[in-house]
Amino acid sequence: MRRGIAAAVVVAALTISASACSDGSSGSDSSGPVTITWWDTSDATNEAGTYKALVKEFEKANPGIRVKYVNVPFGDAQTKFQTAAGSKGAPDVLRADVGWTPGFAKAGFLAPLDGTPAAAETGKFESNLIEQAKYENKLYGIPQVTDTLGLMYNKELFAKAGITKAPGTWNELKADMANVKEKTGVDGFAFNPQGYYVMPFLFGENTDMVDVDAQKITLNSPAAVKGVDTLKGLLAAPGARKLDTTSNAYANIMDAFSSGKVAAIIQGPWENANVFKGSAFKDKANLGIAPLPAGSAGHGAPLGGHNLVAYAGSDQAHQEASQKFIAFMTSATSQEKAATANGTLPTREDAYTIPVLRNPGIAGYQDLLSQGVPRLPLPEYSSLYTPLETQLIKIVSGQEGTASGLDKAAAEAKRLLPDYSTS
Incomplete structure (x- = not known):
């Protein structure tokens, strides 16, 4: 959950078909790398710099994939993605509030991640957060950060x-x-x-x-x-x-x-x-x-937080690149770096390392996760x-x-x- 929580959802948008194609800026040709677009909804001042650095690390480790990073204000992102997914211009990957995931999945905007590289290590995540990323027993998001009150x-x-x-x-x-x-x-x-x-x-x-x-x-x-x-x-x-x-x-x-x-x-x-x-x-x-x-x-x-989700309208090459990107950004190493720099709570147990737990804010909230109530699907x-x-x-x-x-x-x-x- 983020500053100035937006509770409203444009329910009518749930009926929009996700048949549109992905943004042309996420294109590629047979001789060049695949370029995917990521809409990051993190705080532009305090958090985005960490994720930009991780994007560069991903590109270095995956020379065949480029990531177009776009920071979208959290308060605008839900409606903006709904509009884009129903026409053109939707990103290949979105950092979505956990409360958005079921609605986007119901509308057909999201690609299931079960059995993909993005979901290869879900057993290492907090189980209630994985359940919170599901809709009708299918996994539509990988938890990137979590929170509770x-x-x-x-x-x-x-x-x-x-x-x-x-x-x-x-x-x-x-x-x-x-x-x-x-x-x-x-x-x-x-x-x-x-x-x-x-x-x-x-x-x-x-x-x-x-x-x-x-x-x-x-x-x-x-x-x-x-x-x-x-x-x-x-x-x-x-x-x-x-x-x-x-x-x-x-x-x-x-x-x-x-x-x-x-x-x-x-x-x-x-x-x-x-x-x-x-x-x-x-x-x-x-x-x-x-x-x-x-x-x-x-x-x-x-229980709140954000999942990384993949747009269903992307073609196979972009889907595969998106899955690799999601896996990288939700890995233990990436979550440790984000937690250390931004003070956010990891979603997987192996990311709560000694450097992460030196932050009293993280250590304090980790102890509260066990009493967190997952969002209803x-x-x-x-x-x-x-x-x-x-x-x-x-x-x-x-x-x-x-x-x-x-x-x-x-x-x-x-x-x-x-x-x-x-x-």
Whole structure:
């Protein structure tokens, strides 16, 4: 998952055929190398340089293949790829958010990777990440980086408030943030009001937005109401930072945390590098990373990340070159280099080497992966964040009751999933 998470999916695009040809810039002739195009959606400032260097290493090791590198802003990439795949100009390889993979696969945009060189070492990857890259039992992506949500906290501020360990429950967090405010004058907790960040409160009550097996929308289930009520109570308690619903909310919260103006947030490892640039974390050891507090049914945090996927419209020569490229970019060596340089989490166990684990942000989040909840293999799943987020803001600001707001969110979800029943 990336900065300023985009939840919306253009569902209508799922019906577009992937019969178009690949971009002419990815061409070759019998006497020259095959040139494939890769759309990289990583952060252009903090991450892209590492991947450009890896592209050069790949080309050196594979003189018959050239890679046209294009950095595409993450917020634009989903719609841009949908449009390109339905006409012309789609890249041979895309760095796709895990939430996009099922929808693109359903639309016929992606080539299955089972039995190809790209999938030769899938046994070395975290098994739940491989499952998350499948659609209808076929593998459509190879996980390049992963992430999950945890509690980031300022150890120095916690210590000044007399707090000796991270909170284990939401009620403990409520008490801790009040203590921080009273003892230090700093806000104890800030929340980013986006749908993805609500999921731990649902998982903590053993529910999700939908039940795929039962074909039921569960956004308005009693368990979901309980989870959102827990969040609502947390944000209304002493020590909580005033809810920011502006377009700059994400950046404002991160700036406040990184500068020591708020003591704890719910966040993922993609922000490690930026946090360590902040004045409060010049000493990296000051960053605490802990499992998210538990609800009444336990802990739970969504698994995110990015898969490398291959465009189905490319010809055989480009498919084969793409498979080799994906295998190289997701190898243990490449993942180690990316993790060391960018602070991202590898997707395979053999990439968690000693140099990688020297980064406290990576070491902290690796410990949280075991409680991560894989994304459901539902093409419309990411679209469900939008109605949840819309109603959440109304609920926590007192404009709407929890049950009635979630009923409205479920009604909107029903438009996306007409064959599903509601709670």
